[in-house]
Amino acid sequence: MPSYAYFQKKFMPLADARMNVMTNCIHYGTAIFEGIRGNWNPEKKQMYIFRIREHYERLLSGCKVLLIDIPYTVDDLCRITVELAQKCGFEEDVYIRPLAYKSTEQLGVRLHNLDADFLCFIIPWGRYLDVETAKCGVSSWRRSDDNAIPPQIKVAGIYVNNAFAKTEAVKNGFDEAIMLTPDGHVSEGSGENIFLVEDGKLVTPACYSSILSGITRATVIELAKNELGIETEERIVDRGELYTCQECFLTGTAAHLTPISEIDHRKVGNGGIGPITAKLQNAFFNAIKGNNPKYMKWCTPVYNKGM
Numbered sequence: 001m002p003s004y005a006y007f008q009k010k011f012m013p014l015a016d017a018r019m020n021v022m023t024n025c026i027h028y029g030t031a032i033f034e035g036i037r038g039n040w041n042p043e044k045k046q047m048y049i050f051r052i053r054e055h056y057e058r059l060l061s062g063c064k065v066l067l068i069d070i071p072y073t074v075d076d077l078c079r080i081t082v083e084l085a086q087k088c089g090f091e092e093d094v095y096i097r098p099l100a101y102k103s104t105e106q107l108g109v110r111l112h113n114l115d116a117d118f119l120c121f122i123i124p125w126g127r128y129l130d131v132e133t134a135k136c137g138v139s140s141w142r143r144s145d146d147n148a149i150p151p152q153i154k155v156a157g158i159y160v161n162n163a164f165a166k167t168e169a170v171k172n173g174f175d176e177a178i179m180l181t182p183d184g185h186v187s188e189g190s191g192e193n194i195f196l197v198e199d200g201k202l203v204t205p206a207c208y209s210s211i212l213s214g215i216t217r218a219t220v221i222e223l224a225k226n227e228l229g230i231e232t233e234e235r236i237v238d239r240g241e242l243y244t245c246q247e248c249f250l251t252g253t254a255a256h257l258t259p260i261s262e263i264d265h266r267k268v269g270n271g272g273i274g275p276i277t278a279k280l281q282n283a284f285f286n287a288i289k290g291n292n293p294k295y296m297k298w299c300t301p302v303y304n305k306g307m
């Protein structure tokens with residue numbers, strides 16, 4: 001099924017959305033991106049875009065840091081994305097990739113005196129970590145310091161750091177990397193936040209632990225509290241806790257909620273999916289698929305049915 005893009009202020013077939021080789025962002029990673037999920041609900045024959053506003057709020061705050069000025073509000077970006085999804089007409093889970101980028105066709109390492117533009121495209125995409133449970137390895141690559149590149153914004157260029165970690169992990173036989181902060185505490189996966197279960201409580205690295213403040217992370221914290229009555233401690237997490245916790249899992253828009261079975265060749269719990277992780281996974285999938293009326297506030301329907 002052909003897909004569409006929104007590029008240079010127009011909708012067009014994805015195959016026609018092409019960028020000039022001199023475009024500044026290609027050379028220096030001067031772009032802010034987002035990853036948003038459209039989740040197909042086969043019973044309701046509806047696609048729900050999950051927490052679209054929060055994704056665009058994060059995109060625009062990243063734009064502020066990178067001095068990217070695009071003439072769109074959060075409402076505009078939501079409208080463009082829903083229209084694009086309608087044009088695409090997919091009836092399966094999709095991944096939406098918006099990008100706000102330095103668009104001037106000119107070389108030069110800087111953020112000032114460059115034009116900016118916004119593009120977006122949609123592709124069908126199932127599981128990102130294509131395993132039931134992930135085997136992880138602690139990376140030798142540290143997460144970026146806030147005074148190098150702030151990790152709480154999704155700057156394209158910072159993802160070279162994540163790519164180093166991911167490739168090292170995969171080449172060492174793991175599914176995903178766990179990165180540490182510059183001072184050696186647990187930070188996050190290469191594209192996911194991390195949670196541990198310790199003595200029936202959830203623990204996750206705090207915002208000051210060089211993490212991207214994930215929208216899935218916030219969702220899981222809320223679901224744990226509302227649905228399971230479990231509080232989350234956001235704090236410094238030591239590497240040793242990875243080996244002694246009872247359960248552990250990754251969260252992210254692409255990776256959903258993926259249980260971790262092993263870290264550095266040590267089993268997490270009994271190496272299966274722990275009971276709290278299983279309950280949270282269930283609550284999470286119900287929420288994102290638009291199957292829990294309590295969380296429809298997070299789900300934007302794409303298709304106008306019978307209206």
Ligand SMILES: Cc1ncc(COP(=O)(O)O)c(C=O)c1O
Pocket residue numbers: 035162188189190191192193211212213214215216217251252253254
């Ligand atoms: C480095 C990193 N951490 C965490 C996440 C999870 O964030 P979210 O749940 O908002 O997708 C992502 C994915 O966007 C990421 O790239």
